[in-house]
Amino acid sequence: MIIYKTFFKVLNKCKFPVILYTVLLLFFAGFNMSSNDKSMDFTAEKPEIMVINHDKEEGLTKNFIEYLKQNTVIKDINNDEESIKDALFYRDVQYIIYIPENFGEKFLDGKNPQIEVKSTSDYLSTLANMIVERYMKVAKNYVGSTSDNEELFSKINETLGKKAEVEVTSKMDTSTISRLTRYFNFSAYSFIAISIYVICTIMLKFNEDKIAKRTAIGSIDYKKINLKLLIANSGFCFAIWGIYFIFARILIGEIAFSEYGLYYALNSLIFVLSTVTLAFLVSKFVKNKNTITAFVNIIGLGSSFLCGVFVPMEFIPDFVLKIAHVLPAYWFVSNNELIGSTEVFAGEFFKNFCINGAVVLGFALVFFIATNIVSKKKVEK
Amino acid sequence: MENIVEVKNLTKEYKKKKAIDDLSFDVYKGEILGFLGPNGSGKSTTINCILALLNFSKGKIKIFGKEMKPNSYDLKKKIGVVFQDVAVFEELTVFENIDYFCGLYIDDKNTRKKYVEDAINLVGLQEFKKYYPKQLSGGLLRRLNIACGISHKPQLIFLDEPTVAVDPQSRNNILDGIKKLRAEGATIVYTTHYMEEVEILCDRVIILDKGKIIASGTNDELKDLANIKERITVETKDLDNNHLNEITQLPEVFEALYEDGILKISYKNEKNNLENVIDYLKSNQIKYRKIYSERPTLNDVFLELTGKELRD
Numbered sequence: 207m208i209i210y211k212t213f214f215k216v217l218n219k220c221k222f223p224v225i226l227y228t229v230l231l232l233f234f235a236g237f238n239m240s241s242n243d244k245s246m247d248f249t250a251e252k253p254e255i256m257v258i259n260h261d262k263e264e265g266l267t268k269n270f271i272e273y274l275k276q277n278t279v280i281k282d283i284n285n286d287e288e289s290i291k292d293a294l295f296y297r298d299v300q301y302i303i304y305i306p307e308n309f310g311e312k313f314l315d316g317k318n319p320q321i322e323v324k325s326t327s328d329y330l331s332t333l334a335n336m337i338v339e340r341y342m343k344v345a346k347n348y349v350g351s352t353s354d355n356e357e358l359f360s361k362i363n364e365t366l367g368k369k370a371e372v373e374v375t376s377k378m379d380t381s382t383i384s385r386l387t388r389y390f391n392f393s394a395y396s397f398i399a400i401s402i403y404v405i406c407t408i409m410l411k412f413n414e415d416k417i418a419k420r421t422a423i424g425s426i427d428y429k430k431i432n433l434k435l436l437i438a439n440s441g442f443c444f445a446i447w448g449i450y451f452i453f454a455r456i457l458i459g460e461i462a463f464s465e466y467g468l469y470y471a472l473n474s475l476i477f478v479l480s481t482v483t484l485a486f487l488v489s490k491f492v493k494n495k496n497t498i499t500a501f502v503n504i505i506g507l508g509s510s511f512l513c514g515v516f517v518p519m520e521f522i523p524d525f526v527l528k529i530a531h532v533l534p535a536y537w538f539v540s541n542n543e544l545i546g547s548t549e550v551f552a553g554e555f556f557k558n559f560c561i562n563g564a565v566v567l568g569f570a571l572v573f574f575i576a577t578n579i580v581s582k583k584k585v586e587k
Numbered sequence: 588m589e590n591i592v593e594v595k596n597l598t599k600e601y602k603k604k605k606a607i608d609d610l611s612f613d614v615y616k617g618e619i620l621g622f623l624g625p626n627g628s629g630k631s632t633t634i635n636c637i638l639a640l641l642n643f644s645k646g647k648i649k650i651f652g653k654e655m656k657p658n659s660y661d662l663k664k665k666i667g668v669v670f671q672d673v674a675v676f677e678e679l680t681v682f683e684n685i686d687y688f689c690g691l692y693i694d695d696k697n698t699r700k701k702y703v704e705d706a707i708n709l710v711g712l713q714e715f716k717k718y719y720p721k722q723l724s725g726g727l728l729r730r731l732n733i734a735c736g737i738s739h740k741p742q743l744i745f746l747d748e749p750t751v752a753v754d755p756q757s758r759n760n761i762l763d764g765i766k767k768l769r770a771e772g773a774t775i776v777y778t779t780h781y782m783e784e785v786e787i788l789c790d791r792v793i794i795l796d797k798g799k800i801i802a803s804g805t806n807d808e809l810k811d812l813a814n815i816k817e818r819i820t821v822e823t824k825d826l827d828n829n830h831l832n833e834i835t836q837l838p839e840v841f842e843a844l845y846e847d848g849i850l851k852i853s854y855k856n857e858k859n860n861l862e863n864v865i866d867y868l869k870s871n872q873i874k875y876r877k878i879y880s881e882r883p884t885l886n887d888v889f890l891e892l893t894g895k896e897l898r899d
């Protein structure tokens with residue numbers, strides 16, 4: 207009991223930097239959640255194109271340009287090579303179509319006039335290409351079917367005008383869940399940073415050479431002392447976790463207490479165990495206050511960048527993600543993404559959730575065993 | 588006599604340099620054993636080895652008849668240590684600090700409270716219970732350091748230079764406390780480089796130099812090792828070389844030195860030496876301000892054995 211009591215007395219003496227640090231990280235978590243609010247709703251996009259027409263704007267050519275006007279955004283840019291290159295480079299347009307001379311006439315004669323194009327090779331230019339190809343395929347099918355051009359254009363337009371209806375059947379509030387996922391993903395950094403900062407600050411007192419020497423000649427086994435200190439540290443970190451969870455309710459609303467929120471909470475609670483044990487291990491190597499900041503930055507920021515805390519995992523190269531497998535934050539973020547993308551919490555979800563959670567708990571166990579090994583080495587030097 | 592600590596052929600090497608070289612000694616129940624030696628002579632290293640805080644290259648250590656290991660928690664319960672450096676929490680008050688370190692041995696809250704109060708009384712910190720370490724003077728801090736080490740009422744206490752940089756009042760308080768601990772039945776190993784403390788406190792003394800025991804025994808036994816048995820000091824300004832030569836020829840004189848108005852005469856035996864000197868000074872009409880006689884100190888013994896001063 208005396209160890210817990212002393213721990214909290216020391217913590218009480220360090221309360222101002224601890225409160226400041228916690229509030230700052232909560233603020234950043236809230237800020238991170240509200241910024242870059244990527245919506246999961248679907249909105250159709252139109253590519254921006256430029257049409258350089260060397261044909262007369264009549265007949266099929268006119269119909270083709272009308273079709274392009276409906277399905278793309280046609281931009282007016284100077285028709286010189288330099289301006290065109292700049293427009294592509296700065297993504298002012300994604301696609302440039304050169305309609306050759308007598309294009310309409312040749313097409314209606316059944317010849318195969320080639321359209322020259324330039325593109326930026328991104329997904330919008332691909333979309334523009336698909337729009338152009340669609341027109342060419344439909345037009346080719348109807349050429350020769352009638353001698354009346356007006357009837358021909360009418361058939362082409364009718365076919366191209368058909369659209370598929372898309373109905374979204376999911377009842378997920380994707381936008382809010384996305385915010386919740388980001389909030390809890392960011393918590394990986396918050397928990398690592400707070401755990402390392404606070405635990406190392408307090409343990410610096412307990413691990414100070416002179417105090418540690420006096421403790422080493424005491425009649426309590428170092429493993430018992432480590433366990434008691436770990437429990438005391440966990441108590442503090444769970445309190446921070448509680449605040450973080452309540453803050454989620456305040457910022458995001460009822461959904462924080464929904465099934466989603468509870469899974470996020472459970473996942474983060476497991477993660478806190480790993481951060482506490484990690485911080486406890488790190489504290490054995492901390493010699494002064496300056497090194498604490500270094501450890502917070504290296505481990506906190508390092509883990510966060512490698513494991514998709516700040517940047518979504520899909521934007522991180524595969525080899526980086528492979529390296530991230532050796533960090534608990536990777537499994538934590540994976541579970542958050544899993545929760546965020548799940549509509550029905552059953553079967554496969556449970557299996558994957560438990561595997562990721564077990565890996566994080568495994569890390570916690572490894573960190574604690576490593577701490578005891580380091581303590582033993584220090585006692586028996 | 589019951590052996591509380593047995594050290595046999597203890598050797599500790601740092602990168603092939605011997606910090607302790609084949610040390611063997613016993614500590615008897617109820618005694619105060621003094622470890623005397625200059626800084627770097629191996630006193631603290633010896634204590635750290637005995638307490639299993641340091642690995643050692645060779646030798647055997649037994650405490651209360653059992654081999655001492657880092658996980659000998661049953662033995663550690665009976666041992667108290669006061670290290671040279673003050674080791675306390677800045678964030679805890681005097682009472683809380685002693686309570687914490689006592690708590691590493693004593694679980695029961697009520698017993699612990701009583702023990703903590705006893706320790707506070709022993710070192711005379713009653714008025715400072717609620718003070719934080721940074722509010723204490725150096726001497727009071729040292730007293731707190733001692734209280735933290737002995738509050739669990741250990742049977743064997745190691746005190747590693749507990750009076751370094753302490754004011755005279757605190758030093759007397761600390762030395763009185765140590766005497767009280769012994770009176771309560773504790774066995775004490777006391778390291779210091781202050782020979783006066785050893786002479787006041789210790790039943791037996793081990794003199795260490797460069798990791799080796801160069802002499803051991805009671806104060807008297809050690810002083811017998813010195814060639815001189817008495818030293819007479821005279822403060823006078825009326826002495827010339829003829830006088831000095833004549834004094835050197837007086838009976839039993841081993842050596843006579845005159846420097847800066849102070850005459851120091853060393854004797855091989857203690858036989859009416861003071862009377863003889865006074866007679867000589869009177870007969871030669873030499874005026875003097877002060878004259879006194881001393882027994883040889885442990886510093887003289889150390890000087891005799893190593894050719895250097897203890898505080899070099």
